[in-house]
Amino acid sequence: MSGYGTSPTARVVVGVSGSLGSVTALRRATALARRLGAELWPVLAWEPPGGEAATRRTATSGLLTEDWQRLAKQRLASVLDEIFGEDGPGVTAHPVVVRGLPGPALVATADRDTDLLVVGAGRRGLRRAFSGRVSRHCLAHAVCPVLAVPPSPLASALMAVHRRNAWHRRMDTREL
Template sequence: MGSKSRDHAHGPGRVVVGVSGSLGSVTALCRAAAEARRRGAELWPVLAWEPPGGELAARRSAASTLLVDEWERLARHRLCAVLSDVLGDAGTGAPLHALVVRGAPGRALVELADRDEDVLVVGTGRRGWRRAFSGRVAAYCLHHARCPVLAVPPSPLESTLASAHRRNSWHLPLSAKQLS
């Protein structure tokens, strides 16, 4: 995926988006789909995964090598479920090329979005604009990408859901007005 792909003229480009299933990545996926439609580009949702304990731990354990296929299957299942939940039957309105990649998410996204006409879309996590780039993946992409990076802030719904979760875990009453 290195410089070889940068040597050829490409069509309208790709919108590459990191998808993990988190609310932030779902927000980024929605924004990426809209961006792909707007640009007439292909949408490339990518779920990057690493073996539990990291690559070094996976190499050390003979048992974990037997589990690699299962971990990859679970990653594919998660990506398919997120795409189905978010995009539904309507799809994106843009050509879709979903990928599951083994590796660190930031590095995998940057290596994939290697063309000048690409746009890389990442969610910024739970902390909002005050610390928008505090997430490791977003920070890595912003520092290493060779294409434009669109850092999508969390959905306003995320703070409402977090507040409801806190109230629920503390067994405090919650009214429907607090959710609107």
């Protein structure tokens, strides 16, 4: 990885959705961009509700598409502001909003062999079989190195609390 910091156009591309896994990946990507002297490219991929086929069937799809694009830009700006605040990430950042599925959108954005693509690795446990599609797609199709960041330890603790709340079970607060 030492060769990445030598090019002035080196980029660290990271998928951002606002989920805890994507926030963990964003923090790791930011630290890597600082260390490598690279640009940070946070990418939020979006699709219209109902998918592309539903959009083609409506007469006002152009207006709706503009609204969804604007909302996606607002969401990305909100996530970046929440994570970095007014100080920013400390590196040159180029936030990008892409219409499409997350995996192909990230691979298309990280299209240089000098890029580094950072993605969240998905959940662990019972939901493992149904998660991680984005990271698997990126690992299989990217032309650049891919770093799959494991979930934060906080994620499993939050899931345990969520399960307890869903089952209306008491929580032992002595450990908190």
